[in-house]
Amino acid sequence: MAPNKPQHILQPVRPSTIVASFSVALLLAFLPWPDMRYVPDFVALVLVFWCVHQPRLIGLGVGWVIGLVADAGNGVLLGQHALAYALLAFFAITLSRRILWFGPWYQALHVAPLLLLAEAVVMVVRLAAGAALPGWPILIGPLIGAALWPLVSWLLLLPQRRALEAGAL
Amino acid sequence: MEHTPPPFFKRGPAPVVRLAFFASLSFALLILDARFRYVDGLRDVLALAAYPFQKAATAPITLAQRTTEFFVSQAQLRSENSALRAELLNAARDAQRYQTASAELAQLRRANDMRTRFDRQTIPAEVLYTGRDPYDYKVVLDKGRQHAVTAGSLVIDADGAIGQITRVHTLVSEVTLITDKAQAIPVQIVRNGLRAVAFGAGASGMIELRFLPANADVLTGDRLVTSGIDGSYPAGVAVATVVRVERDAQQAFARVVCEPVAGVDRSRYVLVLAGEDLRPDYPLAEQARRSAKRRSSAGNRRGAE
Numbered sequence: 083m084a085p086n087k088p089q090h091i092l093q094p095v096r097p098s099t100i101v102a103s104f105s106v107a108l109l110l111a112f113l114p115w116p117d118m119r120y121v122p123d124f125v126a127l128v129l130v131f132w133c134v135h136q137p138r139l140i141g142l143g144v145g146w147v148i149g150l151v152a153d154a155g156n157g158v159l160l161g162q163h164a165l166a167y168a169l170l171a172f173f174a175i176t177l178s179r180r181i182l183w184f185g186p187w188y189q190a191l192h193v194a195p196l197l198l199l200a201e202a203v204v205m206v207v208r209l210a211a212g213a214a215l216p217g218w219p220i221l222i223g224p225l226i227g228a229a230l231w232p233l234v235s236w237l238l239l240l241p242q243r244r245a246l247e248a249g250a251l
Numbered sequence: 252m253e254h255t256p257p258p259f260f261k262r263g264p265a266p267v268v269r270l271a272f273f274a275s276l277s278f279a280l281l282i283l284d285a286r287f288r289y290v291d292g293l294r295d296v297l298a299l300a301a302y303p304f305q306k307a308a309t310a311p312i313t314l315a316q317r318t319t320e321f322f323v324s325q326a327q328l329r330s331e332n333s334a335l336r337a338e339l340l341n342a343a344r345d346a347q348r349y350q351t352a353s354a355e356l357a358q359l360r361r362a363n364d365m366r367t368r369f370d371r372q373t374i375p376a377e378v379l380y381t382g383r384d385p386y387d388y389k390v391v392l393d394k395g396r397q398h399a400v401t402a403g404s405l406v407i408d409a410d411g412a413i414g415q416i417t418r419v420h421t422l423v424s425e426v427t428l429i430t431d432k433a434q435a436i437p438v439q440i441v442r443n444g445l446r447a448v449a450f451g452a453g454a455s456g457m458i459e460l461r462f463l464p465a466n467a468d469v470l471t472g473d474r475l476v477t478s479g480i481d482g483s484y485p486a487g488v489a490v491a492t493v494v495r496v497e498r499d500a501q502q503a504f505a506r507v508v509c510e511p512v513a514g515v516d517r518s519r520y521v522l523v524l525a526g527e528d529l530r531p532d533y534p535l536a537e538q539a540r541r542s543a544k545r546r547s548s549a550g551n552r553r554g555a556e
Binding site: 105108109110111112113114115118141142143145146149150151152153154155157158159160161162164165168169172175176205207208211212213214216217 | 266267269270273274276277278279280281283284285290293294297298300301302304305307308309312380381386387389391418425432433453454
């Protein structure tokens with residue numbers, strides 16, 4: 083896992099990278115998984131990444147709209163993921179100054195509570211709407227998501243880094 | 252000269268303000284959706300935006316399945332073929348019996364001046380994917396309003412009922428499975444014709460008969476079919492088999508647990524039983540007074556209770 087060393091100066095991000103990453107995340111979210119509780123929320127993960135790395139480009143508004151698309155695609159109450167993703171974006175932007183000073187695994191420790199919070203928001207909305215408690219396996223998805231953070235951040239920084247190396251050669 | 256920060260540092264409203272804005276917007280949407288269902292138009296547009304992702308997500312799996320289907324061995328095909336032939340013979344015999352029986356039934360019904368039960372139009376569909384939400388039990392089908400799917404239709408597979416269409420989008424539609432806690436389905440016990448309402452039991456994958464008195468005539472192994480008296484389901488579709496009956500003297504109602512006969516969480520190819528309901532309107536007090544005129548022009552009216 084290549085750590086994000088402070089001396090690396092990354093190329094500016096291209097909007098196409100951001101759009102493509104969100105598209106892939108939505109695609110992964112809509113895959114026919116056998117049990118949804120163990121599947122991390124890829125969209126939340128990508129959203130946290132861009133809020134941390136590009137807080138000026140990606141923020142609450144983008145998170146909210148993508149949350150709405152996720153709600154409609156999943157056929158659940160409109161607004162629950164939108165609320166969760168807006169909160170997620172808020173805390174990710176608040177953490178963005180601090181989190182990048184750490185190595186990937188310490189960053190993952192910061193991300194885990196954020197993902198758990200987003201899951202908790204969705205759960206509270208569902209409980210208010212009259213659903214039954216889903217049980218503790220619901221915690222597994224966010225934790226797997228946090229464990230995937232180093233891989234995801236390495237992958238998503240790749241376009242910026244590769245452009246740099248190509249320019250150096 | 253005014254002392255404003257240079258545009259370099261401008262970032263719009265503070266994040267807390269934005270959070271408050273989007274959170275209140277979300278709450279407004281949630282309430283509108285949960286209580287009044289006012290936002291179905293917006294949902295339709297958003298679902299259309301999500302459709303390419305859903306379709307693309309299932310494409311590789313469909314492709315992989317087709318590829319593996321292509322490479323099945325000849326021996327396997329042969330054995331399958333002979334098994335299917337045998338099954339076809341059985342089915343043909345049953346179909347002949349069914350034809351005579353249904354003709355006879357129609358004749359008897361005519362003789363008794365009763366309404367004929369029409370066969371409904373069916374729409375074959377494929378399960379696109381299961382809802383991401385672990386809290387309720389829904390699947391999304393690849394047929395929508397464009398294919399004349401209507402909300403309220405029953406969805407079946409080869410063995411029996413799996414759910415009801417609860418929301419129709421332009422290209423896809425949502426099925427609430429019979430195991431969902433909020434899904435009720437009127438049933439009848441084949442053995443004695445006892446009517447009951449079956450509710451989903453959620454995570455266990457079972458369904459329950461509620462509000463049956465503790466001394467109700469229900470036995471383990473009883474088969475349940477749709478009763479058809481609600482007007483939105485056709486009668487006689489297999490639903491479940493009773494697996495456990497608990498009678499507790501302390502409780503007013505018996506606890507009856509049933510297992511769905513259809514592959515509720517497995518079936519990939521399903522049928523939507525569409526078509527209109529041909530029964531007369533549910534008689535309201537004022538309608539009942541001048542019913543004769545009304546009934547001839549009765550439209551369909553669902554959930555008339």
